Amino acid sequence: MDRTKTLSAAAALALFLSSCSQGPTIRVGSKNFSEQLILGEIIAQHLEKTLHVHVQRKLDLGGTLLAHQSLVNGQIDLYPEYTGTALTTILKQQPDPDPKTVLDRVRAGYKQWNLEWSPPLGFTNTFAMVVRKEEADARAVRTLSDGAEYAPGWKLGVGYEFIKRPDGLSGLIGTYRINVKGSVKTMDLGLLYQALEQRQVDMVAGNSTDGLLSVKPFTVLDDDKHYFPPYEAAVVVRSDSFQKFPGLRESLNALSGRITTEAMRAMNYELDGKHRPVREIARNFLK
Numbered sequence: 001m002d003r004t005k006t007l008s009a010a011a012a013l014a015l016f017l018s019s020c021s022q023g024p025t026i027r028v029g030s031k032n033f034s035e036q037l038i039l040g041e042i043i044a045q046h047l048e049k050t051l052h053v054h055v056q057r058k059l060d061l062g063g064t065l066l067a068h069q070s071l072v073n074g075q076i077d078l079y080p081e082y083t084g085t086a087l088t089t090i091l092k093q094q095p096d097p098d099p100k101t102v103l104d105r106v107r108a109g110y111k112q113w114n115l116e117w118s119p120p121l122g123f124t125n126t127f128a129m130v131v132r133k134e135e136a137d138a139r140a141v142r143t144l145s146d147g148a149e150y151a152p153g154w155k156l157g158v159g160y161e162f163i164k165r166p167d168g169l170s171g172l173i174g175t176y177r178i179n180v181k182g183s184v185k186t187m188d189l190g191l192l193y194q195a196l197e198q199r200q201v202d203m204v205a206g207n208s209t210d211g212l213l214s215v216k217p218f219t220v221l222d223d224d225k226h227y228f229p230p231y232e233a234a235v236v237v238r239s240d241s242f243q244k245f246p247g248l249r250e251s252l253n254a255l256s257g258r259i260t261t262e263a264m265r266a267m268n269y270e271l272d273g274k275h276r277p278v279r280e281i282a283r284n285f286l287k
Contacts (some may be wrong), residue, residue, distance in 0.1 A: 018221055019047075023054060026245055029076035030059040031067050034271045035125065035209060035264065039080040041282035042253070043235060049286070059278075064089050073259040077241040078252075079242070084231035086110070088166070095167050095229035099124075102230050105106045114239040118249075119256035120232040123264050126207040127162070127228045128220045129172075132196060136219035143224040144176045147203070153181035157201035159189045167229055169205070211260060211269030216232045233259070259285075 005013060022127045026047055030040030036045050040059040048055050058076050061067045069089055070260065083102045087093050091109040096102050099120075107117050130143055131154075156178075162168040173180065185201055192204040193212045203221075208212070213220060235252050242249050266287060270276045 012085050024245060025054045025056050026051075026078075026188075026241070026248070027056045027076040028077035029057055029061050029067055029070055031064060031079070032060045032062050034211075034268055036080060037278050038232065038264075038271060039121070039259075039266050040276045040279055041284060042259075043078070043080065043252075043285055045282050046249070046255060047251055047280075050254065051245065051247050053245065063103070071115060071169040071204050071236060071238060074238065077245075078123070078235050078237040081236045082121070082233055084126065084229040086169075087229070087235075088236070095231060097226040099221055099230040103232065111237065114247075116237050116239055116242070118237065118252040120234045121255055122233075122257040122259045123209060123261040124230055124232050125207055125209045125264070126223075126231045127167070128197065128213070129203055129223070130193075130206045130208050130212070130213070130220050131203050131217045132199075134215040136200065141221065141223040144178070146174075147221055148176045148178045151179065153179035155182060155185070155201045156180050156203050156205075157185045157187060157192055157195050159192065161258055161277040162186075162205045172205075172227060175225055179253075184279055196286040209264040209268055211267075211272045214262065214269050215224040215273065233264075250264050254273040 007072040028040055028044045028047070037059050044055045044057050047053065057068070061070055064085055065078050071079060083099070083106050084095065086106045087102055088095055091106065093105060096105070103117065104119070110117065129147070131141065136142065139150055141150060158169060169184065171240055174179065185195070187195060194214065195201045195215070196204050196218070201234065208220065212218070236250070237252065263285065267281050270281045271278060
């Protein structure tokens, strides 16, 4: 055997021994936005600590459809998802206001791919209608029904997607009869709170776990008629991964109910506002 072949054989042996020393590998995925990166890292670190297995991170995969397909194809073992997104985007079913009904329907629908849903993590990332706190206080507005009674109306700012979604603008106005002053301003999601702060608009359609809600003087109006469907965060897992990794189900169940809306907002701000490393944010939360 010549020197080149000897080196190649040695490299292959080293790679084999390295993979053996790592043992089984759980592949954790996520979608491609801040909250998902944080959740994916929390799950990865939690599994490393509780199961003592090697975890391969496949975070930032892309949007919902790409993450779902990666799971179905066996490229990842699990990833965090939202019940309302699964119901409407993956299963193509109509929204429902009841969280338990949505979770039950999603669990039933995902059986066709041999995928299972863990118990929810504790928070819901749904749409949130946000106003400046000073105006909410001055107008005694706490709910969307209160907002509908404000006769002068609201200058409304929303993201482009909110205009088209079945659980978006048209249904919101139809449910609450909110008086919109002038035309609705559409803009990138990253500009909504800036526009609200600069008084270009009076009310915006954000997300309930947006990081800025933890530090800025804004008020989220209560969706008292439960118009927006529930988007409970949970972990979707391949059924064969539960068989492959003993203790995986119990480990994921231990995260159930542990992440509050306030905690998720704060972590999102740590990443988006303070630009702290995702691994540090996850590690601090798990402590």
